[in-house]
Amino acid sequence: MKSMSQDHQVGLSYRDAGVDIDAGNALVERIKPHVKRTARKESLGALGGFGALFKIPEGYQNPVLVSGTDGVGTKLKLAINYQRHRQIGEDLVAMCVNDLIVANAEPLFFLDYYATGQLDVDVAETVIASIAHGCELSGCALAGGETAEMPGMYQHGDYDLAGFCVGVAEESRILNGSGVEAGNVIIGLPSSGPHSNGYALIRKIFTYAAINPDTEQLTSHSTVLDAVMQPTRIYVKSVLKAMATGQVTGAVHVTGGGFQENLPRSFGDHLTAHIDLDAWTRPAIFKWLKVQGDVGAEEMLRTFNCGIGFIMFCSPQHVENVTEVLASTGEEPLVIGEITARQTEAVVFSGAFA
Secondary structure, eight states: OOOTTTSOOOSOOTTTTTOOHHHHHHHHHHHHHHHHTTOOTTEESOTTSSSOEEOOOTTOSSEEEEEEEEOOTTHHHHHHHTTOOSSHHHHHHHHHHHHHGGGTOEEEEEEEEEEESSOOHHHHHHHHHHHHHHHHHHTOEEEEEEEEEOTTTSOTTOEEEEEEEEEEEEGGGOOOSTTOOTTOEEEEEEOSSSTTSOHHHHHHHHHHTTOOTTTOBSSSSOBHHHHHTSOOOOOHHHHHHHHTTTOEEEEEEOOTTHHHHHGGGGSOTTEEEEEEGGGSOOOHHHHHHHHHHTOOHHHHHHHSOTTEEEEEEEOGGGHHHHHHHHHHTTOOOEEEEEEEEOOSSSEEEESOOO
16 A cells, blocks of 8 residues: 555645645744733643633632624725735724623633635734734733635635634623613713724715725825724723722723614613713714715714714712723723613713714
């Protein structure tokens, strides 16, 4: 019987079918330094195993695991079309970890899924390096992931991303909306732009307005593309420090669905959130999108974060302390409304959308 080493290559190979195992191995070697930077002391095992191993951190009496998964939507299409790969991984991490901290959970580890038709090692490394940077900003470990090369599933140059994150919370300190009461003050944290939501509408506006976002000037220092490709802000460290005071009663990640859909997820159906639109100035990109797309104010608020990416509630007597703690982390917290007993709707607005 001939050994495999004696046999000559006959017929088709996996590479002929469009899958390059050597390229995948090269990618693993390239991303190891990026992954290493995110390691926590609870991380066990090394990159490349079949499963990611992680110990529960010390100090929790009754730890509860909190998990989440998300993607970056069609913002990814803009990253691909305009070769803006260097920050899209931050968006992926942010969309997951910002959901976890709503419950007062500390993000522990993150896994990514990168799928493409034909693996471009340079692009993939750039994206995964940005995922690792997002993990560093979040204080969580990039524990592993999956790179899938699937010929015929994607057009040339396309890739897709998904993220998965696990965090831990002390059971007695989990925020689930039950602590929010009438009279609570609503504190908003500024966003960096549309984050990773509403990009189907954004791309439609580009077509509707017949503009090239890469050349259309928004301000003297940035184009429209620069503005919409700003990575989603990661609020982990500032929000968890504020929650450590024990004075935050609830929180909201202003993601897909904007204010109308996300605020009611974080308080009971006997309450109403009053949002004062005069309490903050909308960033220039939102004004541009509204005008160029002829988008109504209600639709803007239902689709985009409109400049407020994360929200917290607390009682009036704790506002000063909570905002001071947030400011100490570099945040610029804004009081943007209050919680009242339920009236006609779960969310109502006052002021003008300008």
